[in-house]
Amino acid sequence: MTIIDIDHTSRWFGNVVAVNDVTMRIGPGVTGLLGPNGAGKSTLINMMGGFLAPSTGTVTLDGAPIWRNEQVYKQIGVVPEREAMYDFLTGREFVVANAELHGLDAADAQRALATVEMEYAQDRKISTYSKGMRQRVKMASALVHDPSVLLLDEPFNGMDPRQRMQLMDLLRRMGDEGRTVLFSSHILEEVEQLASHIEVVVAGRHAASGDFRKIRRLMTDRPHRYLIRSSDDRALAAALIADPSTAGIEVDLKEGALRIQAVDFGRFTELLPQVARAHGIRLLTVSPSDESLESVFSYLVAA
Structure with a gap:
C-alpha cells in the first residue's frame, strides 16, 4: 500500500x-x-x-x-x-x-x-x-x-x-x-x-x-436543504415547522414539493419519518438538494 x-x-x-x-x-x-x-x-x-x-x-x-x-x-x-x-x-x-x-x-x-x-x-x-x-x-x-x-x-x-x-x-x-x-x-x-x-x-x-x-454533513453551521414531495405537503410542513430542527419551509408550486432548511441534520432525519407516520402522510421524494459536489465546493470556497 x-x-x-x-x-x-x-x-x-x-x-x-x-x-x-x-x-x-x-x-x-x-x-x-x-x-x-x-x-x-x-x-x-x-x-x-x-x-x-x-x-x-x-x-x-x-x-x-x-x-x-x-x-x-x-x-x-x-x-x-x-x-x-x-x-x-x-x-x-x-x-x-x-x-x-x-x-x-x-x-x-x-x-x-x-x-x-x-x-x-x-x-x-x-x-x-x-x-x-x-x-x-x-x-x-x-x-x-x-x-x-x-x-x-x-x-x-x-x-x-x-x-x-x-x-x-x-x-x-x-x-x-x-x-x-x-x-x-x-x-x-x-x-x-x-x-x-x-x-x-x-x-x-x-x-x-x-x-x-x-x-x-460535518458543516453544521449551514442549514441542510431538502426537496420533499408527499401525499399532503401542507400538513407535513405544518408539523415540521413546529420543531426547532427546521429553520424554514417553502412551498414550491412549480415543483409540487416542499423546500426545507434543516439546522439540525441528525434530529431532522429522525423527525421526518416519525412525523409522516404520526399524521398518515406518505413520503414520495426525499432528496438532499445541497449535497452535490458543486454545492459543497461552493460552500467551502465561500467560507
Whole structure:
C-alpha cells in the first residue's frame, strides 16, 4: 500500500505563500484535489512529484522523503498541466525517450502508448497534436515505468467527451488495482463521478477532506436543504415547522414539493419519518438538494 504524507507543509516563493501549513494523506484509490485557481493545487502536486522542495514540513512516500530521492521517483508518474514538450519529436519518440530515462526500452513505450490509445498517432509529430492528444501522450510518458503513484494536474483540459471517458475509465481501473491516483480538476462533474475521496485547498490552506457528502454533513453551521414531495405537503410542513430542527419551509408550486432548511441534520432525519407516520402522510421524494459536489465546493470556497 503506497501512501503520500504531507505533514505541516508550506511552500513560499519570495513573499508569496502558495501552500500554508497543509497536512493530508493520499492513499490507494482515486483522490480528487479541488480548489479555485491560485489555491496551491499545482504547488502541492509539484512537491508530491519531487519537482519542488517544501519550505517547511515534509512530503514523504511510505515514510521516505520525496525531494531528491531517486528511488522514490521510480514509483511516481506525473502528468503536469504545463505544455513543456518537444514538438519536433513524434509521440512515440517522446515516450521512448522517457522510457530510456528509466532504463527501459521501446517495448515499454509501446505498452504505455497502447494504454492511452495513442498508437494511431504515435508517428505524427507532437506539433500536429490537439490539446487532448498532447494530454494523452503526456499520460503515456508518465505510465511508461508502471508507477504505483500517479499525479495528474488538470488532466481533462482540452479533451473531447470521448477522450475524457477513456481517461476516467483508465484512472478508475488504476485505482481499483490499488494504485495511488491523485488528480486536480476544476470540472466538478468529473470529480464527482471519478473520485472516491476529495481533498480541498482554498487560499493555500487545507479546507476539507473525505467523501463530499460526509463533508457536507460535518458543516453544521449551514442549514441542510431538502426537496420533499408527499401525499399532503401542507400538513407535513405544518408539523415540521413546529420543531426547532427546521429553520424554514417553502412551498414550491412549480415543483409540487416542499423546500426545507434543516439546522439540525441528525434530529431532522429522525423527525421526518416519525412525523409522516404520526399524521398518515406518505413520503414520495426525499432528496438532499445541497449535497452535490458543486454545492459543497461552493460552500467551502465561500467560507
